[in-house]
Amino acid sequence: MQFNGRLIALTVSSAVLLAVPAVAQATPGQPAERAAKFTTIKTWSGAKQQACKKATPNGKSWKVVTRVVNGREAEVGVGLIVLKGEQEVDRAATPIVKKGVTSKLVSVKIRKDKRYTLEAFQFQGQMGDGGPIKLKKIRRC
Incomplete structure (x- = not known):
């Protein structure tokens, strides 16, 4: 009987240890964008610009x-x-961040229409076009 009790205790404690990392990753109240799977869209000399997209409620645009x-x-x-063609419709920029830091999130909306294009840029003292x-x-986010 002692052996069965130890086996049950070992099984339960192993299950708890395996479950802890999964719970830590799905923190309640965490913004959806923070948990999203970002795509690296540009690399700027070691700094990675990442993005993800999600459909807007009306389904006509991407955020x-x-x-x-x-x-x-x-x-x-x-x-x-x-x-839209040559005309700027929307723009968003992160703050400048130091080495080892991930910036806050910023977003733009773009219509699901071939006339609209999305461009990336980076800046330090001056802007560079990606x-x-x-x-x-x-x-998708």
Whole structure:
């Protein structure tokens, strides 16, 4: 009987130890974007610009969320611009963050229409253009 009791106790404690990391990852109250699977859309000398997208309630647009994970030497910020043809429709930029820091999230809305394009940029003292980003390459949040 003692052996069965020890076996049950060992099984229960193993199950608890395995469950703890899963609970730690799904923290209540954590914003959906923080838990999202981000896509690295640009790398700026070691700083990664990441993004994810989700459909808006009306289904006619995407909300694209971006952040910078700064693993480089210098401070850097990133952003997104939505264009309709040559005209800027929306823009969002993170604050400049130091090495080893992940920025807060910023977002833009882009209509699901081929006339609209999404462009990435980075900045330190001045802005650098990363060019167009294809929405189909960005994962859903």
